Amino acid sequence: MPTVNVVRDRLFAALGRTYTQEEFEDLCFSFGIELDDVTTDEAISRKERHEEEKANENEEIIYKIEVPANRYDLLCLEGLAQALRIFNKQDKTPTYTVANISKESMHKMQVKPETSSIRPYIVCAVLRDITFDEASYNSFIDLQDKLHQNICRRRTLVAIGTHDLDTLQGPFTYEALPPQDINFIPLKQVKKYRADELMEFYREHDLKLKKFLHIIENSPVFPVLYDSNRTVLSLPPIINGAHSAITLKTKNVFIECTATDLTKAKIVLNTMVTTFSAYCKRKFEVEPVEVIYSDGKAYVYPDLSSYNMEVPLSYITGSIGVSFRAEEVTSLLNRMQLQAEQSVSDADQCNINVSIPPSRSDVLHPCDVMEDVAIAYGYNNIPKRKLPSLKPLALNQLEDLIRVEVAMNGFTEVLTWILCSYRENFSMLNKKDDGSTAVIVGNPRSSDFEAVRTSLMPGALKIVGHNKDHPKPIKIFEVGDVVHLDESKDVGAANRRLLAALYCGTNSGFELIHSLVDRVMEVMGTPFVPVGDNTGYYIQCSDAPEFLQGRQASIIYKGKRIGIFGIVHPEVLNNFDVPDPCSFLELDIESFL
């Protein structure tokens, strides 16, 4: 995206008010441009020289503003200010006119056939009775530069020449001659150069112009413009002649754009004249020039006619999703420099008749008009319409992630039953039932289904008991629900999702289970913290009957006890007919949500 540097105070003067930086950023944001940087000329040059001097308080603030790549009309302060003033409803979109002068008094540009082999097109115009000040003069030069860099594709497609018309004598000719036959004093030089020598000179001495030489240097003929006195206006796309150079005092400006792409040449010419005709005595009026080709065809430039587009209101409202009335749309479009009115066509369909000024070459299709309506309305004022989507279940998703993580730690997943015998849930775990924890089945068909588990331990131990012949160590895990009595719930009970892991081997494997605890906490992004610190997790001795005394610990996460691990009590192992030592971890994963 191109960036335009403008002097802040001049911009604010043009906008008729000052803004805080934040206000100005908001304005830019809603219009679709961006305040990229705030700097000063001095700061820029200090940066170029890699110096670190202190800024002077008197330095002029420069706003670097990023503009969309298709908005050539915004490439200078004048264009920007005008667009924003119209957007702010301070101005109306101007009507640009071509001066009504007779064919005879019109300046003529004769195009010689040889130009067709190198740079076949030219368009011209005159800005009559213009008044520059230093700032507008600089802006005029800068705009040419920006256009050259952007739409002109570094002068390959279009090259702009601006001249003090009063130093020249029409009619003009656009020719293509062998370089040896072209002799003139180029801009910023004092002596005459032959075109081929000039190319060599620039190759050696001019870093900026050097980059454009390739466009013509291999051609046997170079494009060149003359006035009737054989004064060279320019050697496009390289350099203008010194003779016709414009100055602050120039009153009448002759603009020529030579091109390999006629459409872009017209856009460039229109951008130049629409922007700077504001400084002419007859504001927004441009004097035409007739371009006559060798086959006799003649064209008058610039073409400042508006392009008309019929856009159905339904297309605009349907695309944006806001049911605007036609008057709203027209007034919104007026803020975007597009003259619009409700067209009085048939009764069924309401159309908006949009008149696109010559400065808005970016508008190609009704969708561009529709976009401008949306911008003027404000993207952030458009109501949100949601497409159908699925709500995820956080707990199940977390479970799936943790399951994979634990499996990656070398544990094998098991799925055990939720129902167990009363003894398995209590006495076999060395626990006493105080009646406050477990859901008890009233009509179990067998003792296997007497209680709803409150721990995943019985299931894990039963698996080990049934797999005595399995090679050691056994490393298993399960993520599953237990149910606790819960007075606050409608049914008086609630599920909790736990992670359990068990190690069984010739030794207890306590460290391995401990490292699994750390790993789970690590993947949950939880730091290991000192005891009492509630920002992470820590481990604290515990005293649960199903574990061996002094070989067990609670896991405290953000101040809350969320799990326990340790060496399973030998009596418990015996109860479940497990002959080998086991370590076991049980962790409430719902606590992580």
Next chain:
Amino acid sequence: MAEEAILGYLENHEEISDSGEFAAERGIDHAEIVNVVKSLHGFRFVDTQDIKRETWVLTEEGKKYAAEGSPEVQLFLAVPAEGSISKDELQKKLDSGIFKIGCTQAGKNKWVEMGKHISRKVQHVEDKVKDLLLRIQDGKTIDKDDINSLKARKLIVLQTWKGYSVRKGPNYAPKRKKPATDLTRENLQRGDWKELEFKEYNFSAKGPPPECGHLHPLNKVKDRLKDIFRQLNFEEMPTNRYVESSFWNFDALFQPQQHPARDSHDTFFLQVPSTTRQLPEDYVEQVKEVHESGGYGSRGYGYEWKRDEANKNLLRTHTTAISSQMLYALAQHAKVHPFSPKRYFSIDRVFRNEAVDRTHLAEFHQIEGLVCDRGLTLSHLIGILEDFFSRLGMSKLRFKPAYNPYTEPSMEIFSYHEGFGKWVEIGNSGMFRPEMLRPMGFPEDVSVIAWGLSLERPTMILYGIDNIRDLFGHKVDLTLMKRNPLCLIGIR
């Protein structure tokens, strides 16, 4: 050492004519030479020819006599030169084996007079047996008759000696490189990997078992099914609620209170917590009304609906207990906001108070899908079932009319199983009855299509498991659990 000796010798000589002699000359154990020759032969370093030699060697008994003298001589010497000795006394002087054999042999040789008293018949004897045995022990030859007599007395046996004659083989080299089994860091650092000769791998054996973790096959299938549901835009229901009231599990589904499914031999009712304390009262009234006297065009069941029955807690018998609550919430939402269509699914545990056998457990996982929208038809239900099951690899479906208290029409879903060569029932489906939906508050034109199946059934078919207890619960074989492959349904 043996290998160096053999290869070194062959470098300058045509042949090792006898491995036995070769070993003896160098003082190397012949067994070691044989091992090395076999190994060298295996790598074709040498060619060999077997040599077989038979020699007589002493038996244990023979060895004993060679050392101590033959029994007959021992007996002879025990008889006094003059006079006689009583048999009993003589027996005491010799050990019993020697005495017995000595008597026989000495008698046969006519050296002594046998009888109650034994006396010498000759005054001098030679121990020929001992001499012969010693000669054999020294590797000397004796004549054939002697051999036969010693053999008859089991004092010598014939022993076969095996050895080789050895020549250079096609791969002969004066020194054998030991084949490498692996490429090591040292090989790389020293650069000697270029000279390494690797021992051939044995690819007919599998590699060692990997040390890794494993996911449970039911969960693998569940993961794929969840993905398939999401592909079809179904949202997962929060089913982490095992304890349920009879109301949500049965009554809300227009399942009458006398329905056999509500019997205690099918459903786990709870002792603690025995009843539900909270139900949406307005809705309960609507449900009571529709059960008792109908409405919305229905005649109802015409019985006295009891709140106590509805309050009874149980372990949910199907995840539809959650669906009923989700649908109720959706209907309540639609009373205030525009109705928005929903697709829900769940895969979670359900409980049946049933006898456990090869195909039934008291717990299993139910897969459930439902669509709530306007204008749904039976045709939509068949279409979504086709879409769902074809992603599970079951594209040949047909539907059988069935009965289900809360759906009408109800369809059992059958799929043609190529492997079994028959149609198998894979699930149940239907459109929820208006008597279920209307009391919730849904507008008349909103309907719900739903289907359900167990997770265990397709998993068992997929993994070739025919006893559900081998898949789920604590009696599973962990080794089998570790071997199950990826679940590729919907992928392949």
